[in-house]
Amino acid sequence: MPDLPGMPKISVGAATRPARLAEIWMAAVVAIAITFLLGQATAKAQAPDFSGKTVTIVVGFGPGGGYDTWARTVADHLGSHLPGEPTVIVENMPGGGGNRASVFLASVAPKDGTVISVFPQPFPLEGLIGRLGDNVAPEDFGYIGRLTTHTATLLMWNTSPVKTLADAMSREAPIATPGIDVTNIVARIVNERMGTQFKIIQGYEGSSEMAFALEREEVEGMSQSLESLVAxxxxxxxxxxxxxxxxxxxxxxxxxxxxxxxxxxPIDGDDAALLRLLASLGDTGRPLGMPPGVAPEVLQVFRDAFDAMVQDPDFIADAVKRGLQLDTEPGAAVAASVAAAMNTPEPTVDALKALLVAAP
Known part of the structure; x- marks a missing residue:
């Protein structure tokens, strides 16, 4: 047939174009499917697995105290909720009011999920005032979840003449603390602003040692969380x-x-702001956490295991049996609380530093 004026030429191969397009689309679909399956296999191969491993919970205080009890309760149940069901043990590393363990996690501990810790409640405060060292930042740790809140108290033994704050204004009263904990800081504030005469004796390895000293009347009072007191x-x-x-x-x-x-x-100014900060840290409580630099997927595995553990009837029953008060919170919420504490206004931080400038 002759070509008509103004009409395009038609190639004989044009008739095969639909078939060719179908082949291209089919090849693309197959490539996408293969890529997806390979990705799934890779992700599965890289998923954290703790089979045959041991996870150590480092506790910054001595055996028998509140932090130790919480750690041992977690150790009895967390492994069954982790991939591979590893053995979970507790290692006590007392020193520096719990700071020794935190520094160990940041600087020495492996970052593969085999070492975790129950952090002391004043951990963010220690970071604010630089007592953890230049390379330890509380906001950089991976927080797995909160086990309970922490209501710090000052207890006075029944034989002490000091029954109220007013009583402590007229006589010296020796009190035991593990280090620069929350009760220690409050005691310094009320001594300075209200004229009390609490004599702070710090360096105890934990609440068990302080309780022993209290019962033997070596001191008249001690730092103790309400939660541990009840337990x-x-x-x-x-x-x-x-x-x-x-x-x-x-x-x-x-x-x-x-x-x-x-x-x-009856305290105002920067010290009142500091007291509000200390009170708000009670919500951070006793969190379980990991060293800085742990892979996000490993942290998420532990967060998922924690969330499952705190819903486990066996764990709940064990906690109740040991006298522990559960008041849990997810790890992401704990991380947000710590970050907020680390953003404390400079005047409040300066007030805290000034208060502790003479502290050992």
């Missing part, structure tokens, strides 16, 4: 063996309705 010494409050002088909280706990919260004390 470790359930008879102390009901039987009147101790008097609680203050609670580091924004509101009064139901168990201590007649004990003032530190935010109620």
């Amino acid at each position: 470790k010494h359930p008879d102390w409050l009901p039987e009147g063996k101790v008097n609680v002088i203050w609670q580091v909280a924004t509101t009064r706990n139901d168990l201590l309705p007649d004990v003032p919260a530190v935010t109620e004390l």
Whole structure:
């Protein structure tokens, strides 16, 4: 057939174009499917697996105290919720009011998920004032989840003449603390601003050692969280063996309705802001965490395991049996709380540093 004017030429091969396009689309679909399957296989191969491994929970205080009890309770249950069901053990590393263990995690511990810790409640404060060293930043750690809140208190033994803050204004009262913990800081503030005479004796390895010193009347008072008090010494409050002088909280706990919260004390200015900061840290509580630099997928595996563990009836029953009060929070929320604490305004940080400038 002759070509018509103005009409394009038609190639004989044009008739095969639809078939060719179908072949191209089919090849693309196959390539996408292969890529997806390879990606899935790679992801599965790289998923954290702790089969045959041992996970160590490092505790910055001595055996028998509140942090130690929490760690051993977690050790009995966390492994069954981790891939490969590893063995989980506890290692005590007391020193520096819990800081020795935190520094170990940041500087020495492997970053593969085989070493974790229960962090001390004042951990963010220690970072704010530079007591952890230049290379340890609390906001850089991986937080797995909060086990419980932490309401710090000052307990005075029943034989001490000091029953209230007013009593401590007229006589010296020796109190035991593990280091620069929250109760230690509050004691320094009330000594300076209210004229109390608490003599702070620090360096105890944990609450068990302090309780022993208290019962032997080597000291008149001690730093103790309300949660640990209920768990470790359930008879102390009901039987009147101790008097609680203050609670580091924004509101009064139901168990201590007649004990003032530190935010109620007649203190103003930067010290009042510092007391509010200390009270807010109670919500950070006792978090379980990992060293900085652990791979995100490993942290997520531990967060998922933690979330499953705290819903496990066996874990809950074990915690209740040991007198522990569960008040859990996901790891992401703990990380946000720590980050907020690390963004404390400079004047409040300066007030804290000035308060502790003479502290050992």
